[in-house]
Amino acid sequence: MIARRPWTTRTALALLAALLPGGPAWAGSAAQPGQTVGLPVGAQLPVGFYFVNLSSFGVRDTRPLDSESNVNLPTFAWATPWTIADARLQFFVTQPVVASSGRGAPYQSGVGQPLLAAQLAWDLGNDLGFSYLFGGYLPIETRFLTQSASITQRFAVSYTGNGWNLTANLLHGIFIDDRSPTGTLYPDYLNLDLTATRKLGQWQVGAVAFGSTDLPTGVGSDRPQGQIAVGGLVGYNFGPVNLQAYLTRDVVERNYGRRETRGWLRAIVPLYQDKGEVEPNRTLVTRRQGE
Numbered sequence: 317m318i319a320r321r322p323w324t325t326r327t328a329l330a331l332l333a334a335l336l337p338g339g340p341a342w343a344g345s346a347a348q349p350g351q352t353v354g355l356p357v358g359a360q361l362p363v364g365f366y367f368v369n370l371s372s373f374g375v376r377d378t379r380p381l382d383s384e385s386n387v388n389l390p391t392f393a394w395a396t397p398w399t400i401a402d403a404r405l406q407f408f409v410t411q412p413v414v415a416s417s418g419r420g421a422p423y424q425s426g427v428g429q430p431l432l433a434a435q436l437a438w439d440l441g442n443d444l445g446f447s448y449l450f451g452g453y454l455p456i457e458t459r460f461l462t463q464s465a466s467i468t469q470r471f472a473v474s475y476t477g478n479g480w481n482l483t484a485n486l487l488h489g490i491f492i493d494d495r496s497p498t499g500t501l502y503p504d505y506l507n508l509d510l511t512a513t514r515k516l517g518q519w520q521v522g523a524v525a526f527g528s529t530d531l532p533t534g535v536g537s538d539r540p541q542g543q544i545a546v547g548g549l550v551g552y553n554f555g556p557v558n559l560q561a562y563l564t565r566d567v568v569e570r571n572y573g574r575r576e577t578r579g580w581l582r583a584i585v586p587l588y589q590d591k592g593e594v595e596p597n598r599t600l601v602t603r604r605q606g607e
Contacts, residue, residue, distance in 0.1 A: 345505040346429060346453040346466045347487050348372075348387055349528035352509045354549050354560045354582065356481045358474030359445035360404045360437040361395035364589035368393060374578035381420030383573070387428075388413045397590075403436035408451070414461055426458035433468065443477030464493040464502050479515035481522070484508065494533070501538060503530040513549055520551035524562050544568040545576070558584040 351370060368391045376383040391410040398405045412428030433451025440446055449470040456463055472485040487507040494502050506529055513522025524547050530540035547564030560582040566575035 345507065345528065345530070346431075346462050346489050346491075347468060347505075347507055348389070349507045349543065350509060350524075350526040350545060350564060350578070350580070351389060352470075352472075352485045352487075353483075353511050353524040353526055354481075354513065354551065354562060355511070356445070356474040356476050356483050357470075357485045357509075358437070358447050358472035358483055359476050360439055360447075361393065361406055362589050362593035363395050363397045363404075365587045366393040366395070367391070367585045367587055368582065370580065370582045372578050372580040374576045376572065376576040377574040378419050379574070383416070383418045384423075385414065385416035400436060403438045403447075406435040406437055406447075408433045408435065408449075414458075416460065424460050426461065427456065428458065428461050429453040429456050429463075429465075431468070435470075443475055445474045445476065447472045447474075459498065462502065463496045463500075464491050466491045466502075481511055481513045481515075481520070483511040485510075501533060501535060503533045503538065503540065505530050511549075513551070518553045520549070520553075520560070522549055523547070524549050524564065526564070539571045541572055542568075542570040543572060543576075545578070556586065560584075 350372075370389040370391075371386070373386045374384065376385075389410055389412050391408060394407045396405045396407070408431065410431040412430075413425070414428050415423050415425035417423045431451055431453050433449050435447050435449040437445060437447040447470075449468070449472075451468050453462075453466045453468065455465040467490045468487060470485060470487045472483060475482040485508070487505075487509070489505045489507075491502040491504060496502065508527045510525045511522070512524075513520050525545065527542070527544040529542040530538075532540070543566050545564040545566045547562055549560060549562035551558060551560035560580075562580045563578070564580070565577045566572075569575050
């Protein structure tokens with residue numbers, strides 16, 4: 317797995333409402349829903365150092381003009397040779413960069429919240445893996461994005477046998493401060509990223525889905541947000557570089573101001589790997605299973 321998994325706002329659009337004249341101070345989560353689909357995040361990475369970049373562009377059908385956002389999540393991942401309680405210790409650092417335009421307004425751009433995280437990944441045998449990630453998003457001053465520091469924990473399970481990647485990743489976010497300096501409410505949140513893909517030679521194809529929901533805040537004026545999106549993924553192994561592309565569309569949305577269509581492109585670049593652990597002819601970065 318190469319994380320998200322990790323980042324800065326549920327979508328940049330979730331906070332654009334706060335910029336609109338007379339608009340309410342809506343919430344946004346720290347982790348972008350859908351950012352980990354396509355990756356076997358429950359499985360151990362081969363020992364090594366990796367660079368992963370996930371870039372996505374979304375259009376939400378707001379009226380009278382569409383709202384747009386571009387999110388980039390460059391991540392460095394280090395899969396160490398060390399173990400704790402039989403789990404591989406892995407570290408992740410992500411520095412998001414975001415640009416967005418609400419309802420045809422001029423684009424704004426800036427850096428999002430850096431993520432620092434550690435993960436324990438267990439090989440359970442029979443091509444099953446489970447991981448637990450714990451980390452934090454650091455505070456920033458980019459006003460159109462989530463600003464408050466938060467804690468993130470993620471629970472993932474993956475099956476990677478017979479060319480399959482069947483993965484579920486549950487993300488739970490807890491904000492340190494529940495209000496931004498301008499009064500935006502930050503509810504805790506749950507995101508669920510789902511992957512069901514199959515390797516066909518150098519290709520990888522399949523279905524993806526994700527959902528997100530704000531957790532109750534007890535604030536009467538709160539307008540909790542949520543969404544469910546589905547789509548398809550295709551990937552190809554070019555040798556040292558793996559590419560994945562997927563397209564998703566909201567089928568359900570709540571308080572986002574209409575549904576979003578988003579295209580995603582991910583590049584996975586192993587900067588160093590222990591070749592003895594790498595699965596031959598891989599389409600994903602996965603660890604060779606024990607014989």
